Amino acid sequence: MKAKLQLKPNLFSCIVNFLYCFYIITDKILVSNKKCIILITKEKIDSFIDKIPPSPKKLRETIVALNAGDLPKAAKSAKDDLALSSYLKELVNKPIYGFRSEVHDISQIFGILGVSASQQAVYNYMMTLLSPSKWKLFKLNKSSFNDLQAILSIEWQKILSHLAIEDKEIESAIALLPASIIVSEALFNEKLDDVNLLRTVNEIDLNTILTRLCNMDLFDICERIAQKWEMDEKIPQIIQASSGVKPSDDETINKLGKWMHLLLFFTLSKPQFIEAGLNDFIDFQMEYVADIYEEFAKVMEIS
Numbered sequence: 001m002k003a004k005l006q007l008k009p010n011l012f013s014c015i016v017n018f019l020y021c022f023y024i025i026t027d028k029i030l031v032s033n034k035k036c037i038i039l040i041t042k043e044k045i046d047s048f049i050d051k052i053p054p055s056p057k058k059l060r061e062t063i064v065a066l067n068a069g070d071l072p073k074a075a076k077s078a079k080d081d082l083a084l085s086s087y088l089k090e091l092v093n094k095p096i097y098g099f100r101s102e103v104h105d106i107s108q109i110f111g112i113l114g115v116s117a118s119q120q121a122v123y124n125y126m127m128t129l130l131s132p133s134k135w136k137l138f139k140l141n142k143s144s145f146n147d148l149q150a151i152l153s154i155e156w157q158k159i160l161s162h163l164a165i166e167d168k169e170i171e172s173a174i175a176l177l178p179a180s181i182i183v184s185e186a187l188f189n190e191k192l193d194d195v196n197l198l199r200t201v202n203e204i205d206l207n208t209i210l211t212r213l214c215n216m217d218l219f220d221i222c223e224r225i226a227q228k229w230e231m232d233e234k235i236p237q238i239i240q241a242s243s244g245v246k247p248s249d250d251e252t253i254n255k256l257g258k259w260m261h262l263l264l265f266f267t268l269s270k271p272q273f274i275e276a277g278l279n280d281f282i283d284f285q286m287e288y289v290a291d292i293y294e295e296f297a298k299v300m301e302i303s
Contacts, residue, residue, distance in 0.1 A: 040190055040214040045221065048183045049228050059084060059126070066119040074118065075107040087125045094150050116168035117157060123175040123229075124149040130182055137188045137195065138181070139276040148278075149178050151267055155300065159259050162299050169232045170256065176222040176239055177264060181278065183221050184210055206280040218281055219243040244285030258289045262296045 058081035065074035078084050085106055092109050093102050103109055110118045124146075131145055140148075156174040160166075184206075188195050191213060198209055211217045216224075223236035234253060240246040241257020242264060248254045261282075268279040289296070296302075 040187055042214070042216075044190070045183070045187065045214055045216060045224070048186050049221075049224055059122070062122055063119075066115060066122060069115050071110045071115060071118065072107065075110045078110070078122075079106045084122070084125055087128060088121060091121060091124070091146060091150060094147070096147075096150050096154055116166070116171040117153070119168055120153050120172045120175055123172055124153065124178065127175070127179050127182060130179075132182070132185060135185060136192060137185055138278060140278075144272060144276060145178065148181075148267070148273065149175070151270075152177060152263070155263055155267065156260070159263060159296075159299060163256075163259070165256075169235055170238065173226070173231070173235045173238055174260070174263075176225050176235075177218075179225050180218050180221040181281075183225070184218060184281075187214060205283055206277075207283065217243070219246070244283070244288045247288065255292070258292050259296065261285065262289050262293065266296075266300060266302075 058077050061077035062074050062081070062084065065071075065077060078088065088106060088109050089102075089104055092113070093099065103112065113121060127149070128142070128146070131142070135141065135145075152174045157171060160171060187210065188206075195209055195213075198204055198212075207217045210221075219240050219242065222239040226235045226239065237248050237250065237253045238256045238260065241248045241254050242260035243257075244261045248257060265279075265282045265284045267273065268282055273279055286293075
């Protein structure tokens with residue numbers, strides 16, 4: 001006699017309920033995705049990016065002077081912008097900069113930082129003008145966001161010094177990541193319930209969710225911001241290479257992309273940024289960076 005598979009009534013009921021729930025959840029996700037694609041358009045993304053300053057007169061004057069390499073003139077303009085001056089003092093006096101005594105004079109701050117780092121600090125300030133007063137998706141605040149900017153800026157400068165690269169555009173490129181996180185926060189908040197649903201049902205990284213929402217990932221947004229700031233065309237190429245999945249055919253560009261990829265992963269893997277939910281953005285590509293990993297570990301003093 002052949003054995004027959006028999007399901008007990010309770011087990012059969014459980015299976016039916018499970019399949020029904022799975023259908024409902026899957027249907028919600030599909031519908032949700034369709035709505036997101038319709039609502040978050042390229043124009044919507046551009047509208048967020050277009051909100052990025054500069055707009056205040058003194059800030060514009062500071063940027064023009066820094067672009068020209070004129071630190072005294074830049075400092076003079078920055079002093080007249082009280083908000084910018086306050087930001088620079090707070091930023092530079094963070095423990096990560098390692099100054100033994102507080103620095104208050106703007107001319108001294110610009111002199112210590114130099115042209116490229118000063119320009120990068122002003123880019124970071126521009127981002128604080130756009131950052132939300134209250135973060136909803138990411139567990140960030142003004143202080144932790146400023147910490148992210150400072151850490152990325154200092155460590156990227158350390159990498160470029162190690163590589164003997166002196167290029168103010170390349171140095172400022174790292175400011176694009178915090179900028180894109182602000183834009184991503186705004187985009188996610190457009191469909192926050194759907195984002196949370198996707199994250200609950202499936203273990204999907206934030207970059208994949210962002211791509212499903214608006215057909216652009218974090219690095220695409222960085223590229224659009226670079227275009228907004230009229231950065232050199234090599235900057236978007238470095239940014240895209242730093243994703244770890246869009247390598248460049250240019251060896252120099254690709255090398256910088258590898259270093260930036262490691263820096264992003266290293267920084268966003270710090271406890272405070274893991275807790276903030278930021279490390280979900282970067283999918284570490286070990287094979288891509290294997291040839292420089294040991295060198296990176298030495299530069300970052302990773303034991």
